[in-house]
Amino acid sequence: MGDPPLCSVFEVTPFRRWCVVALGTLLLIGVPIGLRALPAAESDVSASALLERVRASQDAGWSGYVETEGTLQLPDADQFSDVGALFGEGTVLRAWWRDADHWRVDQLLLTGERDLIHDGGRTTAWDYERAEATVSRDPDIRLPRSADLVPPELARRFLDGVGDGDVSRLDARRVAGVSAPGLRIVPSSELSSIDHVDLWADPDTGVPLRVEVYAGSGKPAFTSTFEEFDGARPPAADVDFTATPSSDVEYDDVLDIADAANQYAPVRPPRTVAGLAKSESSDRAVGVYGEGLTQVIAIPLRDREADALRDQLAVTPGVERTDGTEDGPGRTLVTVGPLGVVLTGTEGEGGWLLAGTLNRDGLVRAADDVVRGFRYVGRG
């Protein structure tokens, strides 16, 4: 009596065939979903200790793959279209950060790449589709750019002036495969339009891995998160850039409209607006006021730039237009999530553009203060 042949024991019936296919499909789909759903390991670090650890990480080196998601539909004005895209759309970034002076942030596009390579006081902007590298010095004042949106940079800006009393702990969360303890920051100033900012940090290095900005209690208005993270300092070769012979290399004295206004506009904004002090770095035509979660920038615009922007603001949903009176200057005001934008003056007058994380009343106060308090200076 021998054993029965294998084929008679495991007879391949139609039912079994379909079972094999169904089981294989379930395994292939279920395993990765199951791995993703693994809960994060909790941490007992206190809020103030975590805040300290995050602050201490500002000199840390790291590299990673970052995705940002913005819901702020800003007016599509020419000079500000890049800023609008950064805060209103999804952005995919790959970054290598040796220190604050040596880094590279690549904005990945389906059709190419737009990179920023920072070396000391100089930044090279590479655009693949234009085959063009533009070198510029680092201005005192500039508009936001892709490198400002990586979680560590975003957190660094938000944490300015934040004290232990403004933070509380959040449950840990898995970010880029790391069980990251969370921190909630609530602005202490009543002027801030930000309801709160949540961040989760790498427990080993303290580098922020995910930042969420909330205007209210609903979904975040802006999110920046690492999808892949390496806490080791990247080698110098990763942040190096040498243009190829077929690429155009240009040198720009003026980076953007904020830099241009700051260098050449013959005006000086007041020292304080809406009770917020001007930062030390803004000692020319553009003023940056406040810190952390309560900040506003004031940029003087010439009439043709102001008119184009005013036209765009005018067609933005929720716009608030006021003609000038004895009580205050004319203005066009728009709030988009936590971001408020106001342009003073009327057509043909030029005006001051104020943008920042101030609530409506704070923004109006700041605009009135700028218009009343600025002064003209001789061109120097």
Added chain:
Amino acid sequence: MTGALIRVELSKLVRSRRTWVTIALIDALPTLVALLLAWTDLGPRPGTGPAFLSAVLTDGTLFPLAALAIVLPLFLPIAVAITAGEAIAGEAQQGTLRYLLVRPVGRTRLLVAKLVAVMAFVVLTVLVVAVTAYVLGVLLLGNETVTATGPATSVSGSSMSTAELLGRTGLALGYAMLCMLCVAAIALFFSTVADSPLGAALGTLAILVASTLLITLDAANAVQPYLPTRYWLAFVDLFRDPILWRDVVRGVVLQGVYVVVFLGAGWANFTTKDVTD
């Protein structure tokens, strides 16, 4: 036995006039684009055209990649869906499937032979498109000095040696072929289910169109990583510096899962099906 069957299927493929007409039609689009670019010297505005199309005005050796980006989203999958959709359903519609299975070839072997033939079609098409594009690129496009002397410029702005460019181009072509294997697996499954080749091709295209549509929809973010066309254009990442493997690897794994699942379902269905045609 399987080898003989594969030889028969390959022979049918190569001798079919339709095969070459289809390949010529697919090749016609990038050829037309090359001629228009050479004539007008006008590239797409940044962010608007297929990947690499703006770069070929500087370096013609990149045109095979631009050609791939042109045919991969639509032309190539349609051709593969039609070819693979006909594999079983076409035989059934012509009434030849029953006679094929009367011979002791086994249904699994027949399915494998059909798949190999479809993949041979994919490989042939991709290579014809790439070679034509390379010749056109070198002859008509780009700055002659840059094209002749190199080095090429990577998407990240660094230099790429000729060997690197060739290696990465080979990887990109292989990746595109894998993506088309996924289309072939889906179409082959539908070919075992549908009564007509048209039904099988349309079923496949419905999945691909739905996938492409959902990729553009923010509300579908949660399902996007699992859509079959999600990572098709990730071959661009092979030309970044350093190579960004993230989406390429995900693409390979995802295409692999679709191939395994749909080939498995096609096999289970075909080997248990009552064949009367």
